[in-house]
Amino acid sequence: QVQLVQSGPEVKQPGASVRVSCKASGYTFTSFFLHWVRQAPGQGLEWMGVMHPNVGTTIYAQRFQGRVSLTRDTSTSTVYMDLSGLRSDDTAVYYCAREKPSSYCFDYWGQGTLVTVSS
Amino acid sequence: QSVLTQPPSASGTPGQRVTISCSGSTSNIGNNIVNWYQQLPGTAPKLLIYNSGQRPSGVPDRFSGSKSGTSASLAISGLQSEDEADYYCAAWDDSLSGYVFGTGTKVTVL
Numbered sequence: 001q002v003q004l005v006q007s008g009p010e011v012k013q014p015g016a017s018v019r020v021s022c023k024a025s026g027y028t029f030t031s032f033f034l035h036w037v038r039q040a041p042g043q044g045l046e047w048m049g050v051m052h053p054n055v056g057t058t059i060y061a062q063r064f065q066g067r068v069s070l071t072r073d074t075s076t077s078t079v080y081m082d083l084s085g086l087r088s089d090d091t092a093v094y095y096c097a098r099e100k101p102s103s104y105c106f107d108y109w110g111q112g113t114l115v116t117v118s119s
Numbered sequence: 120q121s122v123l124t125q126p127p128s129a130s131g132t133p134g135q136r137v138t139i140s141c142s143g144s145t146s147n148i149g150n151n152i153v154n155w156y157q158q159l160p161g162t163a164p165k166l167l168i169y170n171s172g173q174r175p176s177g178v179p180d181r182f183s184g185s186k187s188g189t190s191a192s193l194a195i196s197g198l199q200s201e202d203e204a205d206y207y208c209a210a211w212d213d214s215l216s217g218y219v220f221g222t223g224t225k226v227t228v229l
Binding site for chain 2 (some may be wrong): 010035037043044046047050059061062095097100103105106107109111113119
């Protein structure tokens with residue numbers, strides 16, 4: 001069965017960087033786009049960016065340009081999301097999600113990773 | 120700064136029909152398909168409706184979606200207590216070259 005398993009919670013200081021991983025299993029890793037979405041406490045969903053693991057191409061949301069980077073390791077079927085210059089308003093649950101082919105929707109989600117930014 | 124607008128809340132008694140609206144523009148809903156997600160408290164979102172009106176396997180047919188122009192709607196008929204959740208519409212936005220979510224609607228079963 002399709003699974004996306006994310007790394008554990010992180011606590012970071014303002015200005016630091018964080019890396020969250022998303023390990024895929026149960027399907028052909030290089031055939032599906034993987035997106036990242038975050039949700040601040042009590043707030044809505046916010047799209048951050050997408051990667052196609054086969055060729056490594058990425059698209060980032062404008063508001064995260066220059067601060068976010070998506071990379072992948074095809075040998076372990078893992079996508080990494082790096083976010084730099086952390087601020088207190090980056091405190092959120094970060095999700096990875098697989099895109100259903102040709103539908104611009106996310107059919108499988110990771111369990112979420114809480115990133116807390118605090119001094 | 121969501122570009123898709125939803126009412127913050129909706130409610131109904133068990134068995135009633137509840138409708139949630141999602142208002143956008145030509146760059147998102149007007150030219151692209153709309154998807155809907157359900158998020159139960161403390162859990163990851165779940166795909167509820169895709170391609171504006173299709174249901175993934177396992178989603179009850181009580182849930183239906185439609186789109187007209189730059190707006191979309193989600194209907195829940197025969198409301199049940201387990202439908203109490205947050206609901207989000209979403210679409211690709213051509214102007215932003217990114218995916219956008221609605222502001223979210225909290226459904227309460229009275």
